[in-house]
Amino acid sequence: MRIDLHAHSTASDGTSTPAELVGEAAAAGLDVLAVTDHDTTRGWAEAFAARPAGLSIVPGAELSLRWHGGARPIGLHMLAYLFDPAEPELAGALARVRTARETRAERMVDLLSADGIDITWDEVLEYAGGGTVGRPHLAQALMRRGLVDTVTEAFAPEWLGARYRIPKDDIDVFEGLRLILGAGGVPMFAHPRASVRGPIVPDSLIVELAAAGLFGLEADHTDHSPQEQAEMHAMAGRLGLVTTGSSDYHGTNKTVRLGARTTAPEALERIVAAGRGSGVVG
Ligand code: AMP
Ligand code: FE
Ligand code: FE
Ligand code: ZN
Numbered sequence: 001m002r003i004d005l006h007a008h009s010t011a012s013d014g015t016s017t018p019a020e021l022v023g024e025a026a027a028a029g030l031d032v033l034a035v036t037d038h039d040t041t042r043g044w045a046e047a048f049a050a051r052p053a054g055l056s057i058v059p060g061a062e063l064s065l066r067w068h069g070g071a072r073p074i075g076l077h078m079l080a081y082l083f084d085p086a087e088p089e090l091a092g093a094l095a096r097v098r099t100a101r102e103t104r105a106e107r108m109v110d111l112l113s114a115d116g117i118d119i120t121w122d123e124v125l126e127y128a129g130g131g132t133v134g135r136p137h138l139a140q141a142l143m144r145r146g147l148v149d150t151v152t153e154a155f156a157p158e159w160l161g162a163r164y165r166i167p168k169d170d171i172d173v174f175e176g177l178r179l180i181l182g183a184g185g186v187p188m189f190a191h192p193r194a195s196v197r198g199p200i201v202p203d204s205l206i207v208e209l210a211a212a213g214l215f216g217l218e219a220d221h222t223d224h225s226p227q228e229q230a231e232m233h234a235m236a237g238r239l240g241l242v243t244t245g246s247s248d249y250h251g252t253n254k255t256v257r258l259g260a261r262t263t264a265p266e267a268l269e270r271i272v273a274a275g276r277g278s279g280v281v282g
Helices: 018-027 044-049 088-114 121-128 135-144 157-161 173-182 203-211 226-239 265-274
Strands: 032-038 056-067 074-081 186-189 216-220 242-245
Touching: 018 032, 018 044, 032 074, 044 056, 056 088, 056 173, 056 265, 074 173, 088 121, 088 135, 088 173, 121 135, 135 157, 173 186, 173 203, 186 265, 203 226, 216 226, 226 242, 242 265
Parallel strands: 032 056, 186 216, 216 242
Antiparallel strands: 056 074, 074 186
């Protein structure tokens, strides 16, 4: 069984449509794929409709959360599986985050424009194609101008990594956990040690999250070193948390391939047994 529980489509900042994504997953030899776009369930229906025989789809999303308990707020990503997409509190919170992402990206366009970089908001919206707007869509605009050659380059500190980056208006981490659980979902901390992306939260927060209902840790991820992966497995063992491994595939916006990291069947079984808001398709 090859199980990849983290992938993005054009419903957020991936480059494959949901239909293409599930086709690629089958072609990559995966048996199970979770569709986990940022702050949206928009890709679910198309993915289900295009599901190739032999592939099971776990419905999910990757929530933009923020921890306010440290010296300064730290953003983190929480994967949520098998929740009810129609549960009003969670659906409402996700809709607010998506709107805030648009306001924020528009302000980033203004910052760039003020420096004479004439990308337009309309163009960024076009790259987002109706999905959740994110910095990768601004990166597309910078690439189109020939200012950077790759999305990775666009995330350098002098561009979207710091100079023109504005923080998102994310959901408080404990509130996010409560919303996921309230919608019958299973919360898993995405790439908890990915320091390459920015500041990471302390272990003490993971302990608190576990007490508040966190189900597990995405221990195996290409943004973790082998030592960080081992640390996350050890921590999960101590706290009784489930561990997963996933690619966090983003199509051509990143170099990682589907199935680059995978999840053990026993971990998936525990997630499926805990999910109460929706079911695995196929
Ligand atoms: P945002 O959610 O708008 O803050 O943008 C963050 C997204 O950009 C992440 O979900 C990744 O998909 C992508 N990303 C973050 N860092 C990098 C990087 N160094 N290179 C390429 N893509 C990145
Ligand atoms: Fe992303
Ligand atoms: Fe993430
Ligand atoms: Zn992701």
